[in-house]
Amino acid sequence: MHVDWETLGAIAVVAAAAAVSVVLLVSLALVASSSRAGDPAAGGRTPGGTAVAGLCLLAAALLVGYGVHLIIA
Amino acid sequence: MDASLIVVVVVITALIFDFTNGFHDTANAMATSIATGAFRPRTAVTIAACLNVVGAFLSVEVARTISGGLVDEALISPVVIFAGLVGAILWNLVTWYLGLPSSSSHALFGGLIGATWVAGGAGAIDFDAVLNKIVLPAVLAPVLAALIALTATYLAYRVTARSEPGEVSRGFRHGQRISSSMLALAHGTNDAQKTMGVITLTLITAGTLAPGSGPPFWVVLTAGLAIGLGTYMGGWRIIRTLGTRVSDLHSTQGFSAETTSTAVILASSHLGLPLSTTQVCTGSIFGAGAGRRLASVHWGVAGRIALAWAFTLPSAAVVGAAASWLAATGTGGVVVVAVGGIALSAGIYAASRRDQVTADNVTDLPQPPPADVPAAPAGSDVAA
Numbered sequence: 001m002h003v004d005w006e007t008l009g010a011i012a013v014v015a016a017a018a019a020v021s022v023v024l025l026v027s028l029a030l031v032a033s034s035s036r037a038g039d040p041a042a043g044g045r046t047p048g049g050t051a052v053a054g055l056c057l058l059a060a061a062l063l064v065g066y067g068v069h070l071i072i073a
Numbered sequence: 074m075d076a077s078l079i080v081v082v083v084v085i086t087a088l089i090f091d092f093t094n095g096f097h098d099t100a101n102a103m104a105t106s107i108a109t110g111a112f113r114p115r116t117a118v119t120i121a122a123c124l125n126v127v128g129a130f131l132s133v134e135v136a137r138t139i140s141g142g143l144v145d146e147a148l149i150s151p152v153v154i155f156a157g158l159v160g161a162i163l164w165n166l167v168t169w170y171l172g173l174p175s176s177s178s179h180a181l182f183g184g185l186i187g188a189t190w191v192a193g194g195a196g197a198i199d200f201d202a203v204l205n206k207i208v209l210p211a212v213l214a215p216v217l218a219a220l221i222a223l224t225a226t227y228l229a230y231r232v233t234a235r236s237e238p239g240e241v242s243r244g245f246r247h248g249q250r251i252s253s254s255m256l257a258l259a260h261g262t263n264d265a266q267k268t269m270g271v272i273t274l275t276l277i278t279a280g281t282l283a284p285g286s287g288p289p290f291w292v293v294l295t296a297g298l299a300i301g302l303g304t305y306m307g308g309w310r311i312i313r314t315l316g317t318r319v320s321d322l323h324s325t326q327g328f329s330a331e332t333t334s335t336a337v338i339l340a341s342s343h344l345g346l347p348l349s350t351t352q353v354c355t356g357s358i359f360g361a362g363a364g365r366r367l368a369s370v371h372w373g374v375a376g377r378i379a380l381a382w383a384f385t386l387p388s389a390a391v392v393g394a395a396a397s398w399l400a401a402t403g404t405g406g407v408v409v410v411a412v413g414g415i416a417l418s419a420g421i422y423a424a425s426r427r428d429q430v431t432a433d434n435v436t437d438l439p440q441p442p443p444a445d446v447p448a449a450p451a452g453s454d455v456a457a
Contacts, residue, residue, distance in 0.1 A: 004205065004346060008213060011340045011348075016221045019336040023225040023329050027232040030244040034236035064251065070339050071259055072131055 018067075022060050029056035079151045079407065083275045086158040088299040091268035093165040094177040095125065095303020098264060100311040101174070101334070101354035102257040105327035105361075107436060108316030111249035114307070114432035121257040122305035128261015129269075129297030151275050152400045152407065153188045158271070159414045160184030160393030164385060166421045172310035172318075172430075173381040176349040178267060182207060183389030188397035190390070211382060214337070214348040215356030222333040222357040226364025229325050245324035252331035259338050260350050261300070268296040309430040314378075315355065317436055320362030320370045330354075330361035352382065 033053035103117040112120065161177070161184035168175040182203075189197050233241045269288040276282040282289070288296075316322065322330075334350075334357045341348040355378060362370040396414070399406040 007344050007346045008217075011337065011344050011346060012217050012221075014344070015217070015333070015337040015340040016224070018340070019221050019329075019333040020225050020228065022332050022336070023229050024232065026245070026248050026328065027229045030241050031233055031236050033244075034240050064255065067255060067335060067339055068258075070343055071128070071255075071262055 018063060022063050025056045025060040025063075029053040029060070032056065077279075079155065080275060080279045080281065082407065082411070083151045083155045083158070084272055086155055086162070087268050087271045087275070088295055090158050090162050090165070090177075090181065090271075091265065091296055091299035092303035092306075093162055093169070094264055094268070095122075095300040096306045096308040097165050097169055097174075097177050097303075097311060098260060098351060099304045099306075099308050100315045101350050102253050102260055102331070104312045104315035104354075105322055105330050105358060106249050106253040107312055108322045109246060109249060109324040109327040111246040111253065111324060111327065114309075114312075114435055117253070118305050118307040118432075120254060121260075122301045124254060124257040125261035125265060125304045126297045126301035128258050128263075129265035129293060129300065131258075131262050132266070149185075149189060149274070149278055150192070151279055153192045153397055154185070154271060154275050154278075155407065156188035156191075156397035156400050156410065157181070157184035157186075157393045159396045159410055160187055160389040160391070163392050163414060163417055164389040166418055167388075168381055168385070169308055169310055170421050170425050171377075171381070172314040173378055174311050174315055174351050174355050175378075175381045175385045176211070176351045177264065178349055179207060179211065179382070179385045180389040181267060181271070183386035184393035186386070187390030187393030187395075191394045191397040192401065207386060210346065210348050211352060214341075214352045215359070218333055218337050218353045218356030219360030219363070221337065222330050222360030223364045225333055226326050226329040226361045229329055230365060233325065242324050245328040248328045249324055249331060252328055252335060255335045256331050256338075256354070257304075259335055259342075261297075263338070263342065263347065263350060265296050265300040268299065269293060272296065307432065307435075309432065309435045310425070313430050313435050313437075314374065315358055317438060318371060318374050319358050320365075322358070322362065323365070326361035326365060329364065330357040333357040333360070 030053075032049040034049075099118055099121055103112065103121050106112045107114050107117050158181070161180040164175070164180040164183070165177055168180075186198055186203065229245075269292050272292045273282065273286070273288045276289075276292075277284055277286070320326075334354045337348065337353045337357070338350055341353075359370060359375055396410045400410045
């Protein structure tokens, strides 16, 4: 009996990296754009926070875009 | 039986299987989105149906490889394929009635293996391939997906812990609309092609198509439409199980589960070891449930689902074998199998009418709660 552990391992690593990255990036974007970001006393979002949120979402979108590319190609 | 007539019968049976595949698997992509309110139930199934049809047209890679391995193609006849499909359809209907997400691919392979066993003996089945392509992935896929989803969900809760819960929840609900659509598209490129592969294989064994040819356009079109229509019908019973019976899912968990499922399915199909969509998605949902709080998962439901998985291949194989044995006796046998299959399907449908699950009550909470959940305080229990 031959079990293809190498492929299974590769699937585990690639899928874990992709899924955790996307979820973390979206989480960070939500935290950065949250009204509680920055100085809690000041309230309201900061320009810096919005920029970070935008970058995180862009990175997540690139990963998702690569996924779409994989589905279509 | 007339060769062209049996081919027509097989094509119709294959499309019926495709239809059951569609409503069986709507839950994979949409159960969590419906449960968290990211999509309204009707909207969710419509989007999933459209993306499944689109997915069917995007690639024919799976359809080309469906006949490779598992059973000896030289021993397969259209009658054997017909018998295998009947086994797969009946098992899909039984698990749908019970609201259990089981793999349609395993039902299909089980039916074909049983039918081939009767027609060509045990030697016609490649048991090494069965172990490697079905049994092992069936054990590993849900565990892998559950572990990844658990990690992702735990991290998402940790990172967003100090943000405003309402904002986070809204943000992840927006994310879910994208993640569940991706999942539906990935599903379409995979599952519609199983039926295309079966129909193409039938046409090849009947001599209508040259060996090695891809599916003709009408096969792609009808298979895509059949799975899309099935998806649109919405397997509400299974959506209810995955969406509200596994755990009380929040949008953070839904997003993590769907993202994990998509990542695992895409990684596995591109690294050449396709895993069952259903098992990956079910594993992710359990993992996401456990990522918030281990105790919030109804592990009894997991046990029932695992039991259904263990029985899927053998049960479909037994029905496929019986159907193959009957159908091999000639035209009369094929008619008996067809009529018997229709009668059993109608019976299951009639039984399901007594306890209907529709778009309107799909997100209702269980009542009374499953036995493995800590009982509600005395007196608050409402008898159903």
